[in-house]
Amino acid sequence: MRTPAENARLALLLEVAGTPKPGNVDRHRDLPELRFEHFLAGAVGASEGLALAGSGSPVGVAFERAVAGMADQGGGNTQFGALALLVPLVRAAADGDRGLSPADASRIAESTTVADAVAFYRAFEHVDVFVDEPPADASVPDVRRGAAAAAELTATGTTLKDVMATGAPRDDVAREWCRGFERSFAAADRLAGADGPLADRAAEVFISLLADRPDTLVASRRGVGVAEEVSERARELQRTDALAEEPDRLEAFADELVSRRINPGTTADLVAAGLFVALENGVIEP
Amino acid sequence: MRTPAENARLALLLEVAGTPKPGNVDRHRDLPELRFEHFLAGAVGASEGLALAGSGSPVGVAFERAVAGMADQGGGNTQFGALALLVPLVRAAADGDRGLSPADASRIAESTTVADAVAFYRAFEHVDVFVDEPPADASVPDVRRGAAAAAELTATGTTLKDVMATGAPRDDVAREWCRGFERSFAAADRLAGADGPLADRAAEVFISLLADRPDTLVASRRGVGVAEEVSERARELQRTDALAEEPDRLEAFADELVSRRINPGTTADLVAAGLFVALENGVIEP
Numbered sequence: 158m159r160t161p162a163e164n165a166r167l168a169l170l171l172e173v174a175g176t177p178k179p180g181n182v183d184r185h186r187d188l189p190e191l192r193f194e195h196f197l198a199g200a201v202g203a204s205e206g207l208a209l210a211g212s213g214s215p216v217g218v219a220f221e222r223a224v225a226g227m228a229d230q231g232g233g234n235t236q237f238g239a240l241a242l243l244v245p246l247v248r249a250a251a252d253g254d255r256g257l258s259p260a261d262a263s264r265i266a267e268s269t270t271v272a273d274a275v276a277f278y279r280a281f282e283h284v285d286v287f288v289d290e291p292p293a294d295a296s297v298p299d300v301r302r303g304a305a306a307a308a309e310l311t312a313t314g315t316t317l318k319d320v321m322a323t324g325a326p327r328d329d330v331a332r333e334w335c336r337g338f339e340r341s342f343a344a345a346d347r348l349a350g351a352d353g354p355l356a357d358r359a360a361e362v363f364i365s366l367l368a369d370r371p372d373t374l375v376a377s378r379r380g381v382g383v384a385e386e387v388s389e390r391a392r393e394l395q396r397t398d399a400l401a402e403e404p405d406r407l408e409a410f411a412d413e414l415v416s417r418r419i420n421p422g423t424t425a426d427l428v429a430a431g432l433f434v435a436l437e438n439g440v441i442e443p
Numbered sequence: 444m445r446t447p448a449e450n451a452r453l454a455l456l457l458e459v460a461g462t463p464k465p466g467n468v469d470r471h472r473d474l475p476e477l478r479f480e481h482f483l484a485g486a487v488g489a490s491e492g493l494a495l496a497g498s499g500s501p502v503g504v505a506f507e508r509a510v511a512g513m514a515d516q517g518g519g520n521t522q523f524g525a526l527a528l529l530v531p532l533v534r535a536a537a538d539g540d541r542g543l544s545p546a547d548a549s550r551i552a553e554s555t556t557v558a559d560a561v562a563f564y565r566a567f568e569h570v571d572v573f574v575d576e577p578p579a580d581a582s583v584p585d586v587r588r589g590a591a592a593a594a595e596l597t598a599t600g601t602t603l604k605d606v607m608a609t610g611a612p613r614d615d616v617a618r619e620w621c622r623g624f625e626r627s628f629a630a631a632d633r634l635a636g637a638d639g640p641l642a643d644r645a646a647e648v649f650i651s652l653l654a655d656r657p658d659t660l661v662a663s664r665r666g667v668g669v670a671e672e673v674s675e676r677a678r679e680l681q682r683t684d685a686l687a688e689e690p691d692r693l694e695a696f697a698d699e700l701v702s703r704r705i706n707p708g709t710t711a712d713l714v715a716a717g718l719f720v721a722l723e724n725g726v727i728e729p
Contacts, residue, residue, distance in 0.1 A: 159515065163487050170456070170483040184470055184479065187640075193470065194642050197456040198729035201449050204490070229445065230729040354473075356480050443484035443516040 175359030180414030195232025217276025259337030344431020461645030466700030481518025503562025630717020
C-alpha cells in the first residue's frame with residue numbers, strides 16, 4: 158500500500174516513461190540538454206517535499222522543498238509544474254480518508270495562506286522556470302522576483318490561491334487550482350478507462366489532453382498560434398486513432414516536435430497529476 | 444544533497460533506464476510479463492525499507508520492508524537481489540561520514556545477527572524469487588522455507604552473514620557480502636571512468652560485469668553452460684568495443700537474449716549497487 162507521497166513519486170516516473178509523448182522527454186526520447194535521467198533524479202529529489210505534503214505540512218513549504226530537491230540534477234527544470242499540481246493533491250489525499258475528490262483538492266487550494274504564497278515565490282529561486290512577462294496591470298508581483306516579493310505579498314494579504322487565480326487565464330496549472338483540478342481528474346478517468354500498460358495509457362491521455370486545449374508552455378514560449386497548431390494536430394491524430402492504427406504517424410509527430418523544439422510541458426504536468434489521482438483512488442495499478 | 448536512501452532509489456531507476464542491457468528490461472525493452480513500469484513501481488515501493496536502512500534500522504528489518512514494498516506491483520520480483528546489495532550499502536553509508544568504502548560495507552555485513560537472518564528468510568514470503576535447489580549438505584536452511592526457518596536459524600545461531608557465506612560459492616550477490624562488495628565498488632569505479640549520460644554508462648558497465656563472470660541468475664535458471672556462453676559473447680562485444688563501434692550488434696545480442704528468455708538479472712543487481720556507491724561517493728552526478 159503506497160502512501161500519497163509514494164504515489165506522487167510513481168506518477169512522476171510513469172509520466173516520463175510514457176511514449177510517444179510528442180515534444181517531451183519520454184522513454185524513447187531525450188532532448189539535447191534535458192534527458193530521461195534528469196527526470197528520474199528530479200522525481201527522487203522531490204521525495205522529501207512530497208513527504209512533507211503527505212504529513213500535513215503547509216503547501217508552500219512542501220512545494221518549495223520539493224522544487225529544491227527536484228532541481229538537484231543537471232537538467233534544470235524537470236517537474237516544477239507537475240509539483241505545483243501534485244503537492245496540493247498529495248496534501249488533500251493525506252487529509253482525507255476515502256478517495257480523493259475535486260472538492261478535497263479545492264479545499265486545500267482555498268485554505269492556502271500568504272505564507273504559502275511567499276514560499277511559492279521562493280521556489281522560483283531554486284530553478285530556472287520559463288514564465289511569461291506578466292500583464293502590465295497584474296495584481297500580484299512577478300513570480301520572477303522570488304523571495305523579494307515577500308513584503309508585497311504580505312502587505313497585500315495575497316494567498317497562494319490568489320496568485321493562482323491571477324495566473325489562471327493564461328496558465329493551465331494555475332487554472333487547475335481554480336477549477337477543482339478538473340483536467341487532472343478527467344485525466345485520471347481517461348487513464349482508468351484506457352487499456353494496456355500504464356505508461357502506454359499515459360501517452361494516450363497525453364495526446365487527448367493536448368487535443369483538448371493548447372499547451373501553456375508552448376503558448377508562452379512559441380506563441381498561441383503554434384500552441385493551437387499543435388493541439389489541432391493532436392486532434393487529428395486522435396480522430397484517426399493514430400496511437401492504435403498509425404503509430405508511425407504519431408512517432409513522426411513526436412520527432413517533428415522535438416526537432417522544432419516544441420515542448421508541451423504543461424500537458425505532461427497534467428498527465429502526472431492524473432496518474433496521481435488514478436493511483437491514489439485505486440483505479441489504476443502498476 | 445540526496446540522502447543515502449534517495450541515492451539508492453535513484454540507483455534502482457538509473458539501472459533499469461540503461462540500454463541496451465542484454466536480456467533484461469531496460470529503457471527500450473519490456474519482457475512479456477515484466478515491464479519497465481514494474482521496476483519504477485518496485486523502486487518506489489522499496490523506499491520505506493531503504494529509508495529504514497538509512498536511519499540505522501537493522502539490515503534484516505530494512506531489507507524485509509524494502510522487499511515487501513517492492514513486491515507491491517504486478518510484475519513479481521523486480522529488485523530482490525539489488526536490494527540485498529543496496530540495504531547493507533545504504534546502512535554503511537548512513538553510519539559513516541566521509542565516503543563509503545569496502546571496509547564500511549564489510550563491517551555492516553559482519554555485524555548482522557540471527558534476527559537479520561530470520562528477517563531475510565521472511566522476505567522470501569513477499570515475492571516469488573528464483574533460487575536454486577540448495578546442495579544436499581547445505582549448512583543453513585533452504586531460503587524457500589521463509590519464516591518457518593526461524594527456529595532452526597535461532598537454534599544454530601546463524602547470522603545473515605553466515606547465510607551469505609554459505610551462498611557465496613554459487614551466488615554473486617552473497618559473494619559480494621563476503622568480499623567487501625568488490626564488484627559493486629569496481630562497478631562504481633567503471634561508472635566514474637566512463638563518459639556520457641549515466642544511463643549509457645550503466646549499460647556499458649553492465650556488459651563489462653557480464654564479461655567478467657557468468658551471471659548467477661542465468662546459471663541457476665539455464666545452467667552454467669549458457670551463463671558461460673553469455674559471458675563469452677559479452678567479452679567478444681567488449682573486445683570489439685561494440686557499444687561505440689557496432690551498436691547494432693549489441694542491440695541484436697540484446698534482442699537475442701530477450702527472445703531466448705535469458706535474463707542476466709544478477710549482473711543488473713551489481714550495476715545498481717555500483718550506481719549507488721558512485722552516487723554516494725559523488726563520483727557521478729545526474
